[in-house]
Amino acid sequence: MTANFNVLLFILLSFALTLTAQEFSCPTAPITKDAGLTGVLPAGAKGQVQVPANTTCTYTFQIPKGFALRVDTTADYEVSMENSINFDNIFISPPAVNVVDYAMNTEVPFEIVSKTGDLAFITKYSYIDLSNYKQVIIPTGTHLNTTLDSNKYYTVKASNDNDQVNLQYGSRQSSVADLTLSEVFMFDGNDIFNSKYIGRVPSVYEKQNLFYSTSNTVTLVNLYGNPSSSLFLGNDASVIKTLNNYGVLVMDSDKEYDDWMYLLKGATVVTDSWYTVICKDCTTFSIDYMLFDTDKDYSNANGFVEVQGMTPSHKLQTMLHYQYSSSNNQSFPQIIPAPMATFHLYNSSFHFKLRPGTLQKDFDTSSGATRYVSSPQLWNPDAKSSFDYTFSDFNKNFNFSINLQSLKLENDGDSLNVEVGTADGDNSLDKKYTKTSLENQQIAGIGSYLKLVYTGTKNSTVLLNFEMIDMTETTVSMETTTKESVSSLPLWVLIVMTLFVM
Numbered sequence: 001m002t003a004n005f006n007v008l009l010f011i012l013l014s015f016a017l018t019l020t021a022q023e024f025s026c027p028t029a030p031i032t033k034d035a036g037l038t039g040v041l042p043a044g045a046k047g048q049v050q051v052p053a054n055t056t057c058t059y060t061f062q063i064p065k066g067f068a069l070r071v072d073t074t075a076d077y078e079v080s081m082e083n084s085i086n087f088d089n090i091f092i093s094p095p096a097v098n099v100v101d102y103a104m105n106t107e108v109p110f111e112i113v114s115k116t117g118d119l120a121f122i123t124k125y126s127y128i129d130l131s132n133y134k135q136v137i138i139p140t141g142t143h144l145n146t147t148l149d150s151n152k153y154y155t156v157k158a159s160n161d162n163d164q165v166n167l168q169y170g171s172r173q174s175s176v177a178d179l180t181l182s183e184v185f186m187f188d189g190n191d192i193f194n195s196k197y198i199g200r201v202p203s204v205y206e207k208q209n210l211f212y213s214t215s216n217t218v219t220l221v222n223l224y225g226n227p228s229s230s231l232f233l234g235n236d237a238s239v240i241k242t243l244n245n246y247g248v249l250v251m252d253s254d255k256e257y258d259d260w261m262y263l264l265k266g267a268t269v270v271t272d273s274w275y276t277v278i279c280k281d282c283t284t285f286s287i288d289y290m291l292f293d294t295d296k297d298y299s300n301a302n303g304f305v306e307v308q309g310m311t312p313s314h315k316l317q318t319m320l321h322y323q324y325s326s327s328n329n330q331s332f333p334q335i336i337p338a339p340m341a342t343f344h345l346y347n348s349s350f351h352f353k354l355r356p357g358t359l360q361k362d363f364d365t366s367s368g369a370t371r372y373v374s375s376p377q378l379w380n381p382d383a384k385s386s387f388d389y390t391f392s393d394f395n396k397n398f399n400f401s402i403n404l405q406s407l408k409l410e411n412d413g414d415s416l417n418v419e420v421g422t423a424d425g426d427n428s429l430d431k432k433y434t435k436t437s438l439e440n441q442q443i444a445g446i447g448s449y450l451k452l453v454y455t456g457t458k459n460s461t462v463l464l465n466f467e468m469i470d471m472t473e474t475t476v477s478m479e480t481t482t483k484e485s486v487s488s489l490p491l492w493v494l495i496v497m498t499l500f501v502m
Contacts, residue, residue, distance in 0.1 A: 024049055026057035030107070033064055033127045041110065041123040048074060053117030059110040061103070061125070066193045068128045068223055069103045071110065075121035082115030089203065090182065096121075102128075102223040104185045105197055130192060133221070140165060140236050141313035143278050143340070146184050146201075146228040153192050153221040156234035158213075159313065164237035165213040169201065170248030170278065171230040173257055183224040190217045209266070210246075212237045231278055235313045243312065244272040253281040256288070257354040261305075263345055273345045276311050279356050285341075287334040288353040294326050303348030309338045309379035319379060320372075324348050331370075335360070337387075338380035365393045365450075367470035373452060375461045385456045391468070392449035394423045399469040400450045404441040406463040409434060414460045417453040420445025446471060 024042055031039065041059055042049045051057070063069050075096040077083045085092040087110045088103040112121065130153075138144055138156045146169065148154055158165050167186075171178045181201045189195025195217075198204055204211055211218075220232065233248050240246055245265040251257035263273050279285040290305070303324035309316045322331065324347070333355070363371075371391065376383035391400075400420050407416060415434045421427035429445025454462050 024051050024055070026055070026112075027059065030060040030062050031125075032062045033067060038124070038126045041121075041125065045122050048076065048120040048122045050120040051112055051114035051117070053114060055112070055114045057112045059112075061108045061110065063104065063106055063108060063127070065106075066130055068130060069108060069125060070128055070223075071101050071103075071123050071125045073099045073101070073121060073123045075099075075119070077114070077119035077121075078116060080116070082113070083119045084111070084113045085119075085121060086111040086113075088200075100224075102183075102185075104192075104221075104223075105199075128223075130221075133192065135191060138234065140234045141311045143231045143233045143280075146178075146181060146222065146230045146232055147225060148184070148220060148222040150225055153219055155190055155217050155219045156232070158216040158234075158236050160236075161216050163216055165216065165218045166235045166237045166240040166246075167211050167213070167218050168233050168235070168246070168248045168276075169230050170233065170250040172250045172252055172280070173255075173259060174229060178228060178230045180224070180226050180228040181230055183226060184220055184222045186211075187219040187221075188213055189215060189219060191219055192221050195219055210240070212241075231280065233276060233278065233311065235311055239312045239315070243274045244270050246274045246312070247276075249275055249277045251277065251279050251282075251285065251354055251356060253279065253356045255356070258352075260293075260349060260351050261343060261345055262349045263347070264349075271347060274312065274342060275345075276340055276342045277354065278340050279354075282339050282356045284335060284337045284339070285354055285356045286336060287332055288355050289332050289351075290322065291351045292324050292326065293349045293351065300324060300347035302346075304346050305348060305350060306344040306346075307336070308342050308344075309336070310340045310342065310381075312342055314381065316381075317378065318344075319374065336379060337376045337383060341379070361388050361390060363389065363391050365391050365396070365398055365468050365470075367398070367468055370465055370467045372465045374463050375454065375456065377458055378461060378463075381458075385458055385460065386454055388453045390449055390451045394448045397422070397446055397448055397471040398450075399444065399446050399471055400429070400466055401444045401469070402442065402450075402464060402466040404438060404443065404464050406439050406461065407433060407441075408437050408461050409456060410437075410460045411435065411457050414456040415454070416456075416462055417451070418443065419451040419453075420447040420449070421451075422448045 061069050071087055073085065073092050073096050075085055075092060076094050079094060087101050088105065088108050090101055092099055112119065132151065134152050136152050136154045138154055140156065140158055144154060156165050156167060169181065184201045186198050186201060186204055187195035188198050231250050261275050263270055301324055305322045306318045307320040308318050320334065373389065375385055376387060377385045402418065409415065412435060415432060418429060418431045419427060420429035428447050429443060431443065450466065
């Protein structure tokens with residue numbers, strides 16, 4: 001008796017939750033906000049509705065400007081090419097339990113295809129008023145996470161009214177594609193209320209390799225709020241249009257980035273390529289090694305790689321120049337005191353490893369190596385205009401041969417201290433420069449450490465390089481070492497202006 005009652009109860013519950021196939025109907029009129037801010041598909045359903053075999057039904061939603069549409073779908077069906085639920089070109093796969101999706105196009109299809117007759121679903125929908133969303137203006141040259149913030153929309157704005165915005169995105173290194181990019185809606189214009197809706201991010205870039213706004217703004221909004229591994233970066237279109245090929249790479253603050261930079265535009269080999277590397281949540285990062293590719297057809301003795309701070313839109317000077325070489329890895333590690341840097345490849349590609357980090361003060365010495373130091377604001381205009389670096393090995397004595405390539409201390413209080421000494425306090429070199437301007441001045445000292453301390457203002461700059469020779473491994477005199485270290489510096493040192501670290 002109990003068993004029969006349970007069977008009867010199951011049948012009654014199933015009937016209550018699933019309407020019969022004969023009760024399913026497909027409306028032809030579009031669904032509008034004026035008919036009600038909320039509703040259910042199929043109309044009047046209390047639970048999942050079974051759709052008859054060989055049925056294709058398309059519900060059409062009309063969405064007014066300033067509104068979004070939310071759908072919550074529960075569905076069950078056999079996965080095959082014959083059965084599907086598609087909302088705004090996104091497939092809702094079974095088993096689906098209250099799966100939430102959004103749309104912002106002015107007209108959006110919700111398509112049901114049931115060939116086998118075993119598809120059942122129920123969808124609740126609601127129109128969302130976005131008038132309380134706040135606008136955030138993002139200048140070009142600034143990156144932002146694709147998750148964005150709730151109740152906000154982001155407008156990327158070019159540096160002048162007559163320019164356009166080039167919007168790029170990059171994903172952190174992973175073997176899995178970042179599907180959350182499809183959750184970001186793009187508008188070609190200044191807001192989400194009056195601007196032209198152009199689609200979800202992947203659909204926009206399917207139609208074109210590069211996106212340029214028609215005005216000086218492009219607007220983004222994310223209604224989902226799911227965590228993302230990607231970043232957006234906007235640049236001034238006038239800058240990017242002059243580049244042959246441009247891309248964005250993203251690295252984590254707690255992971256090394258080991259990869260290649262290529263001279264490829266699609267399947268075509270080009271002469272130049274530019275890549276902006278973004279170290280997410282970093283103040284600085286370093287190049288641990290860089291090995292030029294010697295196997296490709298575009299390996300070229302005239303090839304090189306140049307590096308500048310931040311993005312192309314910042315229009316900063318070139319700080320590093322590496323000429324093509326099959327054995328250039330003695331130049332690394334190299335610290336980059338900025339959260340972003342742009343690499344320019346000419347007739348070359350290379351394998352690299354980047355390491356995230358924070359600004360260091362103490363570094364190891366390395367005999368025969370040359371290091372480069374510059375004012376941090378030459379890499380990043382927002383950086384603090386100062387540094388305090390010590391290079392040391394208290395078990396050895398080094399000849400530090402220093403070239404003050406360019407020193408411009410413009411204001412009272414600006415200073416550069418250069419000190420070479422030993423652990424017992426004997427200093428062979430102790431110089432302090434204040435409010436002065438000079439170029440290519442050579443100084444030298446012998447000791448177990450070199451200390452460089454700079455404090456300046458934004459319009460003051462320091463550019464210097466130095467070579468370290470272990471005095472226990474050579475009999476070269478200090479005078480000879482100084483001359484040789486200066487004369488042996490390669491030509492590209494004259495434009496390399498930063499710090500190599502161990």
